[in-house]
Amino acid sequence: MRRTALATPALAAVLVGTQPASAQPAKGWEPAPSAPWDVGAGVRCDFPVHGQPVVDEVVRRVLSAYPDGSVRRVAYRGDLVVRVTNTETGASYDADASGSAVVEHRPDxxxxxxxxxxxxxxxxxxxxxxxxxxxxVDGVYTLDISPTGYKSVRLLHGTTDDLCARID
Structure with a gap:
């Protein structure tokens, strides 16, 4: 089973440091499309990078909400392939980011x-x-994102693939 997590509004959150919008718990799955994104040279790679979903069947389901209605826990799944492009050279790689995740949004x-x-x-x-x-990042793992955006990846079993090196 290959499903997705980060390249939804949540992927945008991980890549550019924003938070997904608040939502009430939903009874079913709803589309969670990914927007194209750009990061400048030196932000992630030594060169500017563009990300463009080429397959995006991601859905999300809000599992619980805080009393104010903001999302507490949300699940993501669905096929996602993002074309990651070095915009200086045109080199690209189609990254299959079709994992699944449950995301806990904390009050802080x-x-x-x-x-x-x-x-x-x-x-x-x-x-x-x-x-x-x-x-x-592929496998079984947690990604803990602090209020300041610091990302701690804890692999139980898995691998990391450096996409900057793939498109350099």
Whole structure:
């Protein structure tokens, strides 16, 4: 089973450091499309990078909400392939980020991702347990994002694939 997590509004949150919008718990799955994104040279890779979903069948289901209606826990699944492009050279790689995840949004703005399968993780300089870069993390793991955006990846069983090196 290969499903997705980060390249939904939540992927945008991981890559650019924003938070997904609040929502009431839903009874079923709803579309969670991913927007194209850009990061400048030196932010993730030594060169500017563009991400464009080429397959996006991601859905989400709000599992619980806080009393104010904001999301507490949400599940993501669905096929997602993102074309990651070095915009200086045109080199690209189609990253299959079709993992699944349950994301806990904490009151302090931090998030805990419990993930199975591949998702994209962008890490800024000195902002994570991985060096600055853009990674396809695959396996069974957690991603803990602090209120300041620091990302700690804890692999139970898995791999990291440096996408900057693939498109350099």
């Amino acid at each position: 703005g931090s998030q805990l991702w419990t993930v199975l399968g591949p998702v994209l993780v962008g890490v800024g300089q000195d902002q994570g347990s991985l060096p600055r870069g853009l990674y396809l």
